[in-house]
Amino acid sequence: MQIPIKISNDGSEEWMMLELQGDLESRTQTKMSNKFIGDLHFTKQGVPVLIIGHHILYGKVMDMDKPFVIMNKIQTDTCMEVPESDTNEELDVLYNIKAVVKKKLIFKNRPKPIIASSVKNV
Amino acid sequence: MSCIERTVEDVQKLILHAKLTEDELLPVTQTLEFSPEYGEASQEMVMMEVDPALLNTMRQGDSIVLRGDPEAGAVLCTNNKTYEVREAETSNSLVLVPQLALPSMDSTGERTLENCQVCSIHYKYLEVRPCKPRVEKLQQILEEHPYSGPQEDDLTDTSKGKKYTWSDLLNRVQCSEEELDQGLRDIEAYHIYGFWQILEFDYRFKVVSHILQLIETKSWALDCVPYKESVEILSELEPRAVMVQCFEYYLTPTDKENESGDALYTLQDDKICRLCAEVLLKSADKYNLNEFLSIWQQSVPEGLTTNMSQLEGLALVDRSGSADAISYFPVSSLPSGVQERFNCLFETREKWSIEEIRPYIMDLTGENTPVNALLTKYARASTSNGIKYYSGRHAR
Numbered sequence: 001m002q003i004p005i006k007i008s009n010d011g012s013e014e015w016m017m018l019e020l021q022g023d024l025e026s027r028t029q030t031k032m033s034n035k036f037i038g039d040l041h042f043t044k045q046g047v048p049v050l051i052i053g054h055h056i057l058y059g060k061v062m063d064m065d066k067p068f069v070i071m072n073k074i075q076t077d078t079c080m081e082v083p084e085s086d087t088n089e090e091l092d093v094l095y096n097i098k099a100v101v102k103k104k105l106i107f108k109n110r111p112k113p114i115i116a117s118s119v120k121n122v
Numbered sequence: 123m124s125c126i127e128r129t130v131e132d133v134q135k136l137i138l139h140a141k142l143t144e145d146e147l148l149p150v151t152q153t154l155e156f157s158p159e160y161g162e163a164s165q166e167m168v169m170m171e172v173d174p175a176l177l178n179t180m181r182q183g184d185s186i187v188l189r190g191d192p193e194a195g196a197v198l199c200t201n202n203k204t205y206e207v208r209e210a211e212t213s214n215s216l217v218l219v220p221q222l223a224l225p226s227m228d229s230t231g232e233r234t235l236e237n238c239q240v241c242s243i244h245y246k247y248l249e250v251r252p253c254k255p256r257v258e259k260l261q262q263i264l265e266e267h268p269y270s271g272p273q274e275d276d277l278t279d280t281s282k283g284k285k286y287t288w289s290d291l292l293n294r295v296q297c298s299e300e301e302l303d304q305g306l307r308d309i310e311a312y313h314i315y316g317f318w319q320i321l322e323f324d325y326r327f328k329v330v331s332h333i334l335q336l337i338e339t340k341s342w343a344l345d346c347v348p349y350k351e352s353v354e355i356l357s358e359l360e361p362r363a364v365m366v367q368c369f370e371y372y373l374t375p376t377d378k379e380n381e382s383g384d385a386l387y388t389l390q391d392d393k394i395c396r397l398c399a400e401v402l403l404k405s406a407d408k409y410n411l412n413e414f415l416s417i418w419q420q421s422v423p424e425g426l427t428t429n430m431s432q433l434e435g436l437a438l439v440d441r442s443g444s445a446d447a448i449s450y451f452p453v454s455s456l457p458s459g460v461q462e463r464f465n466c467l468f469e470t471r472e473k474w475s476i477e478e479i480r481p482y483i484m485d486l487t488g489e490n491t492p493v494n495a496l497l498t499k500y501a502r503a504s505t506s507n508g509i510k511y512y513s514g515r516h517a518r
Contacts, residue, residue, distance in 0.1 A: 020217060
């Protein structure tokens, strides 16, 4: 069984990734889409600072030794000619590379709680 | 694009509460939120870790294919390399934020906000690691329907097993195209009328015999065999495709030509001698070693010299009896799994010296596992009369 991996037409974009310890959770159990997560700042020394909920996290920018490719599966019912093959095959599935991640912001340090007298519900 | 009403003032208030100062921060703040489609099936993406060389291959648009097999894990193949694919899990959250930007260090000015959307969060990703092409299956697959000569060109006979085209093979064998090509060469496969087949043993010997007979009839020197002339004459005896490929398997080109401009080839001595030995060995259970060596030498073309080293991985010499004996024991008949191979070897013979066992485990070695490493892992060493022997780990 064979599944080709193709790269999308516009070459591939570079996306960014955050690496966090633990999970992002919603305080209420509602759907996550459209919900606000937090503010991302950078210090003048280039250190990323993330404020999520009542926590502040300091991280760093890392070049990845081994980049990630981001792929999505595409199902197609059409008859596609596969290059370098003797026959026309009906391909059902292929993976499409949408983007590459070469750098990530990694937040390894323990989050510091923000002790504030009056933090509005953000 | 932002779905939330967050203002610069909101952000600045939070900066204060967090005990940060505007002064220490660059002016652009990116507000993160989940995208509107977050969590939907359309957002299902797979992350795969690749090395820079592989990434380059992907970017150049070269062919990359995942090849699966019901019994083994999937592999990823470029044109010429194979990688094993494994799923890795992390306890960290890998948060994909496509448009997130790294700010320039020297930006100044008033605080501005930019909105960034998280499209998905991942805990799993695929790891790829270079591995050996999984070509062991190839011999097995092609044994389903060996070619036994032109009389079998009757296409209506469906009693034999399946025949495989190049594409069929790529569907079954987990390796790259170049590795498949090399694998087919290594097992002496022939491309016959669009299908890849190995020759049935007797037929193979018949075809090679035609070549040897022609050389003798024409009194050609063994290293001066004219290509075109040979192929023309031999194609009257067997299909041209078979003749040409057999010629290339058993002879090698030299740089020389004869007076007619025909390229001259030379016999591959060791290969021919080995084939002749195989014919003899297959026809009897075992031979007295000395008798065998004598018959063998007489059976090879004049001018070739037989040598025990030509029999590596083909025959076993038994020196335990009153007279030394030799019998047929080809590595190709042994299991391809490492543990099974060792089990079989130790069931056949309790103790092996390294010279005896090496030809029977060479094909199992890998980049990080040379012969010695395999022996350390799967065998137990002992010494007798100053010679090191290997036996099974769980021997009685």
